[in-house]
Amino acid sequence: MNKRTCKLTAGAALAVFLTSGLALAASASADKTITVFKTPWCGCCELWVEAMQEAGYTMKTTDLEELSRVKDQAGVPGDLEACHTAVTGGERKYVLEGHVPVEAVQKLLSEQPGVKGIAVPGMPAGSPGMGYDPDARYTVYSFDGSSDGNSSVFLEAGME
Numbered sequence: 001m002n003k004r005t006c007k008l009t010a011g012a013a014l015a016v017f018l019t020s021g022l023a024l025a026a027s028a029s030a031d032k033t034i035t036v037f038k039t040p041w042c043g044c045c046e047l048w049v050e051a052m053q054e055a056g057y058t059m060k061t062t063d064l065e066e067l068s069r070v071k072d073q074a075g076v077p078g079d080l081e082a083c084h085t086a087v088t089g090g091e092r093k094y095v096l097e098g099h100v101p102v103e104a105v106q107k108l109l110s111e112q113p114g115v116k117g118i119a120v121p122g123m124p125a126g127s128p129g130m131g132y133d134p135d136a137r138y139t140v141y142s143f144d145g146s147s148d149g150n151s152s153v154f155l156e157a158g159m160e
Contacts, residue, residue: 031089033058034096034105037070038084045084048099048129055102057088071097075145080119094118095145099127104140104155116145118154127157134158 034052038045040063049059064070070085074095082098094108095117108118119141120127126136137158143151 032056033060034086034088036061036084036086037064037067038062039064039067042083044099044123044129046129048084051128051132052102052105055105057105075116075143076119077143077149077151079149080121080141080143080151082119082121083123095143097121099123099129100140101128101155101157104157107155113142114144115142115154118142119151120157 034057036045036049036059038049038061049061053059067085071081074085074087074097076085076095076097080097084098086096087093088096088105089109092112094115096105096108097117097119099120100118101120104118104120108115120138121141123130124136124138125131126133127138135158137156139153140155140157141151142154143149
């Protein structure tokens, strides 16, 4: 497998998260690396990581007992939270919250909209890692990371 797993304190994880690129950072090419922050006991998160690996992404995981500080630092609105938080991108870094499908990540990275990230709130049945079903219907939201928690529909999975 192409993943590294390590355990860090929440403070150290935040430093890694920021270094991994929540801020805009210079990068020579589109990066297909996704850094995932998850709890060590979450099997569905592991399945999402595997699905993203199968789609050609290089996955790096960091196990944490508590993710609320990571989610706060990432600017994920409370109503969009899910079981894991990730970051990806080349020159521009984006947050991926929850069981985001591959097609939404591809759309995000190809279009590079002016958003902080995208999210699939909760753990919808049929999403990657949750008994994947290509016909499952659920909403992928974009969010701007503001204190107002602004979000909008980014993609309707299963409706294309």
